[in-house]
Amino acid sequence: MLTYTIRRLLLSVPTLLFISLVIFLLLKLAPGDPMAQVPLTVPPDVKERMREALGVGQSWYVAFPKWLYQFFAVEPLHFIDAAFGTSLGEGQQRVISWQTRSPVMDIVIQRLPQTLWVVGVAYVVAILIALPIGIYSAYRQYSWFDNAGTFVSMVGFSVPPFFSGVLVIVIFSVWLGWFPSIYDTTHKVNDWESFVFQLQQMIMPVMVLALQITSQLSRFMRASMLDNLNQDYVRTARAKGLGEKTVVLVHVLRNSLIPVVTVIALGVPAIFGGAIITEQIFKVNGIGQLLITAIQANDLPMVQTLTFIFAVLIVLFNLVADILYGILDPRIRYD
Amino acid sequence: MTDSRISAEQAELAATPRSQWADIWDQFKRHRGAMWGGAIFLCIILMTIAGPWVYWNDPKFVPTGRDFLELRDTRPIYVALWESSAKVSWAYPLGTDNLGRDTLGRLLSGGRVSLAVGLAAMLLSVFVGTLIGVLAGYFRALDGILMRFTDLFLALPLLPLLLVAVLLFRDRLSGLFGPEGGTFLLIVVLVGATSWMQTARIVRGDVLALKEREFVLAARSIGTSPPKMITRHLLPNVMSPIMVSATLGIATAIITESALSFLGFGFPPDFPTWGKLLFDAVDRMELYPERVLWPGLMISLIVLSVNYIGDGIRDALDPRIRGR
Numbered sequence: 001m002l003t004y005t006i007r008r009l010l011l012s013v014p015t016l017l018f019i020s021l022v023i024f025l026l027l028k029l030a031p032g033d034p035m036a037q038v039p040l041t042v043p044p045d046v047k048e049r050m051r052e053a054l055g056v057g058q059s060w061y062v063a064f065p066k067w068l069y070q071f072f073a074v075e076p077l078h079f080i081d082a083a084f085g086t087s088l089g090e091g092q093q094r095v096i097s098w099q100t101r102s103p104v105m106d107i108v109i110q111r112l113p114q115t116l117w118v119v120g121v122a123y124v125v126a127i128l129i130a131l132p133i134g135i136y137s138a139y140r141q142y143s144w145f146d147n148a149g150t151f152v153s154m155v156g157f158s159v160p161p162f163f164s165g166v167l168v169i170v171i172f173s174v175w176l177g178w179f180p181s182i183y184d185t186t187h188k189v190n191d192w193e194s195f196v197f198q199l200q201q202m203i204m205p206v207m208v209l210a211l212q213i214t215s216q217l218s219r220f221m222r223a224s225m226l227d228n229l230n231q232d233y234v235r236t237a238r239a240k241g242l243g244e245k246t247v248v249l250v251h252v253l254r255n256s257l258i259p260v261v262t263v264i265a266l267g268v269p270a271i272f273g274g275a276i277i278t279e280q281i282f283k284v285n286g287i288g289q290l291l292i293t294a295i296q297a298n299d300l301p302m303v304q305t306l307t308f309i310f311a312v313l314i315v316l317f318n319l320v321a322d323i324l325y326g327i328l329d330p331r332i333r334y335d
Numbered sequence: 336m337t338d339s340r341i342s343a344e345q346a347e348l349a350a351t352p353r354s355q356w357a358d359i360w361d362q363f364k365r366h367r368g369a370m371w372g373g374a375i376f377l378c379i380i381l382m383t384i385a386g387p388w389v390y391w392n393d394p395k396f397v398p399t400g401r402d403f404l405e406l407r408d409t410r411p412i413y414v415a416l417w418e419s420s421a422k423v424s425w426a427y428p429l430g431t432d433n434l435g436r437d438t439l440g441r442l443l444s445g446g447r448v449s450l451a452v453g454l455a456a457m458l459l460s461v462f463v464g465t466l467i468g469v470l471a472g473y474f475r476a477l478d479g480i481l482m483r484f485t486d487l488f489l490a491l492p493l494l495p496l497l498l499v500a501v502l503l504f505r506d507r508l509s510g511l512f513g514p515e516g517g518t519f520l521l522i523v524v525l526v527g528a529t530s531w532m533q534t535a536r537i538v539r540g541d542v543l544a545l546k547e548r549e550f551v552l553a554a555r556s557i558g559t560s561p562p563k564m565i566t567r568h569l570l571p572n573v574m575s576p577i578m579v580s581a582t583l584g585i586a587t588a589i590i591t592e593s594a595l596s597f598l599g600f601g602f603p604p605d606f607p608t609w610g611k612l613l614f615d616a617v618d619r620m621e622l623y624p625e626r627v628l629w630p631g632l633m634i635s636l637i638v639l640s641v642n643y644i645g646d647g648i649r650d651a652l653d654p655r656i657r658g659r
Contacts, residue, residue, distance in 0.1 A: 015487065015490060018487065022491070023496070026496070026500065026503070027499065029503050030502070030503055154639060154642060154643065155635075155639060157642060158635055158642050159638075159639075160590045160593060160594065160634060160635070160638070162593065162597040162610075162613065162614075162631075163631030163632075163634060163635055166613065166617060166627050166631060167627075169620065170624045170627065170628070174620070174624065269492075276494055276598075277594055277597065277598065280597075280598060291495055291498075292498070292598060295495075295498050295499060295502060296599075303495070303499060306495065307492050307496065307499075310492030310495060311490060311491065311492050314489075315490050318490070
């Protein structure tokens with residue numbers, strides 16, 4: 001298991017390098033000029049020097065290793081500096097956003113809590129709802145509960161977030177006026193009332209995200225339970241005289257959770273990507289919103305860094321899913 | 336007694352030679368959701384194809400002067416049911432937008448574009464997926480490299496890259512094929528090029544299993560050439576997963592196109608698609624919720640029906656379920 005993990009980790013390094021190169025080369029083609037926003041009174045030769053300082057005209061074989069060095073060596077050093085008050089990375093050039101002229105990673109770290117709060121809570125809520133629904137639907141296959149569950153998850157699966165988001169805004173904040181339609185990220189929780197407000201503004205984005213995740217997960221849970229319910233060991237357990245609760249919730253559930261856990265792990269990076277749209281609708285200024293504004297403003301270092309972070313998440317959670325599968329299911333042997 | 340029964344069975348078998356496709360159709364008919372999905376899907380397609388010919392208002396017409404003031408911001412006709420002072424007109428059943436353009440007309444012509452994008456992107460993605468899957472499954476030498484390539488695509492963060500790619504190539508292609516044609520081509524190619532991976536994986540797995548079967552050995556022993564082998568023996572046998580992923584591919588393509596339009600990276604402003612209509616209406620949805628609801632409802636309906644059809648086809652093609 002350990003050798004497998006190490007081998008996979010080593011293999012993911014060239015994969016990620018290649019992905020970052022692909023992203024880099026794609027962005028290299030981008031039209032647009034970071035100096036377009038600079039006032040016309042700035043003389044052209046100064047602009048030219050500013051471009052040089054940002055490293056705009058460099059060929060890719062110069063710029064790409066430079067970006068790699070900045071991302072993998074300089075940024076961690078600065079992170080250590082910030083955490084322990086050392087000065088390892090002093091004087092080294094960090095990855096600078098063209099838009100704000102401040103280090104990209106600082107902005108990412110500023111934005112990360114918002115995304116993690118909304119998306120993370122949605123994911124947890126979705127798992128908590130999906131698992132019981134999946135279990136009960138499978139246990140009472142073709143009952144009215146199962147049929148209703150199938151229909152609801154089909155709908156949740158089909159309604160895209162940019163419609164369900166807008167729909168809940170129209171219903172809950174325009175018609176009923178219960179929740180604010182815009183997520184206020186500057187809001188601080190320090191007493192009961194502000195906590196209630198935080199809950200209110202989180203309900204709608206969490207609802208939209210959770211609907212999608214729930215519908216996928218509950219389908220998966222149901223299928224996995226159905227696979228196990230007809231197995232011989234279930235009949236044996238019943239024949240031994242075990243209670244129905246023990247059979248379903250201990251014997252069947254534990255075995256059915258194995259593939260579901262890996263699906264949950266695989267879904268984590270997709271959530272970061274999929275949340276782009278939800279963040280845009282509710283004006284949550286998290287990672288996804290940052291990406292959209294960066295693309296619109298032609299802020300290439302920011303786009304490059306963010307896309308690469310998404311790629312790292314995907315590769316990482318694929319690995320986590322495979323390893324979890326190996327740990328949880330003793331029948332799987334990787335070596 | 337047994338003799339007579341066997342002969343009766345034989346007679347029955349001889350009398351009604353049933354093709355595989357008739358069995359599949361019978362099973363498909365029993366899936367209620369799939370039949371409803373199919374009916375709704377056909378209805379929407381017919382509506383978008385025939386609608387603009389039958390419907391009296393021109394979606395591109397923008398009134399000017401006094402007409403503009405009179406025609407803009409008309410509410411749908413059903414609003415009059417609960418709000419007697421609402422500005423409605425029978426000539427504009429779903430109302431008009433803030434420029435006085437007819438909403439129903441735009442919905443119909445926008446549906447054409449959305450569906451065309453969905454179908455074209457699906458064809459491209461199924462073609463690429465099947466090609467890569469068959470090649471990787473059939474030729475061992477290509478397997479490693481093609482599957483690494485597929486894994487690479489699966490690890491790419493697709494939505495961000497799609498957004499970047501649209502921004503990069505939109506202007507260039509618009510210059511070559513005109514703003515509408517260029518964007519159409521771009522979106523179809525981008526969506527097709529980023530959604531073939533699942534098809535490729537499934538097809539490869541099936542081809543690998545089929546390759547070990549006796550009929551393939553028999554075909555090879557009479558000297559069938561690889562191209563013949565693939566088109567004659569392998570492709571017909573992997574039709575079912577391809578069909579399922581084709582139907583689901585339509586849904587993915589329509590959602591992706593709408594998402595791109597919704598984020599403002601889609602077709603040019605005066606060219607309606609469902610996603611674009613939704614995006615344009617979001618700013619004023621407090622006052623005119625219907626402009627958001629209708630396009631969103633159309634997208635959701637078509638995706639829902641396509642998903643149900645996919646479900647039905649999957650069940651119908653699964654011989655373990657068929658006949659139960």
